[in-house]
Amino acid sequence: MSQPATAMPLLLAFTPELADLLRPRRCLVRYPLDRRASIKDIIESLDIPHTEIGEILDSNGRPLDFAYLPQSGDRLTVRGPQAPVRLSTPTLLRPTTLSEARFLADANVARLGRLLRLVGLDTAVVTDEADEAIAERAAAEKRILLSRDRDLLKRRIVQHGRLVRAAEPYRQLVEIVTLYGLSSHLAPFSRCAACNTLLEPVDKATVLHRLEPLTSRYYHTFTRCPRCERIYWPGSHRDRLRARLAQAGIRI
Numbered sequence: 160m161s162q163p164a165t166a167m168p169l170l171l172a173f174t175p176e177l178a179d180l181l182r183p184r185r186c187l188v189r190y191p192l193d194r195r196a197s198i199k200d201i202i203e204s205l206d207i208p209h210t211e212i213g214e215i216l217d218s219n220g221r222p223l224d225f226a227y228l229p230q231s232g233d234r235l236t237v238r239g240p241q242a243p244v245r246l247s248t249p250t251l252l253r254p255t256t257l258s259e260a261r262f263l264a265d266a267n268v269a270r271l272g273r274l275l276r277l278v279g280l281d282t283a284v285v286t287d288e289a290d291e292a293i294a295e296r297a298a299a300e301k302r303i304l305l306s307r308d309r310d311l312l313k314r315r316i317v318q319h320g321r322l323v324r325a326a327e328p329y330r331q332l333v334e335i336v337t338l339y340g341l342s343s344h345l346a347p348f349s350r351c352a353a354c355n356t357l358l359e360p361v362d363k364a365t366v367l368h369r370l371e372p373l374t375s376r377y378y379h380t381f382t383r384c385p386r387c388e389r390i391y392w393p394g395s396h397r398d399r400l401r402a403r404l405a406q407a408g409i410r411i
């Protein structure tokens with residue numbers, strides 16, 4: 160069913176972080192209501208994935224859900240998520256809650272995935288799976304899908320996701336820790352960066368034969384991944400991670 164030819168355009172007011180996603184950047188969009196479409200479909204046709212929307216409000220400030228069918232002359236406000244996002248609180252847009260912040264990093268943010276593991280956050284990283292399989296895995300494993308691919312995040316099955324805005328991996332890490340309010344939930348160096356498994360303490364004597372001479376000389380505490388057998392010790396990479404996070408006010 161089409162709208163009458165006299166339908167007034169829909170006026171959409173986007174908050175700044177969403178305006179940044181529009182091409183060209185703008186806060187106000189006049190959208191001709193020449194077809195019957197849900198507000199979700201309309202916003203996604205402007206290339207903003209539904210995962211980036213925290214709230215849709217009508218002109219009286221009442222929240223709307225994604226299925227809302229805009230009417231002639233509607234003026235709606237579309238907001239991004241408010242940090243810290245409370246994953247365990249159901250909202251009109253996201254009725255399915257998550258009990259904890261676990262992530263699935265797409266291949267285009269694989270380095271972010273490794274950094275999330277280094278600060279102790281449960282993060283799966285995909286390499287060459289098809290979009291459909293990635294989206295289904297995120298939903299099935301109740302993981303927040305992290306990607307720079309808008310089309311992947313537009314998939315209906317994806318409820319919790321983030322179009323990662325920063326380009327540089329350490330900045331991406333700060334973006335995610337801040338968005339989900341995780342700075343007090345980090346357990347740095349507790350998880351294998353290569354395979355996501357929780358590390359176990361191991362005696363130096365047990366792994367001595369696998370250490371370089373300088374490592375065995377200067378380091379005395381070690382952890383080992385029970386799955387892939389990698390050995391970890393405090394080193395310059397830890398200092399670098401600490402320093403980069405400290406610049407953003409995150410202490411680990």
Ligand SMILES: [Zn+2]
Nearest residue numbers: 351354384387
């Ligand atoms: Zn491992």
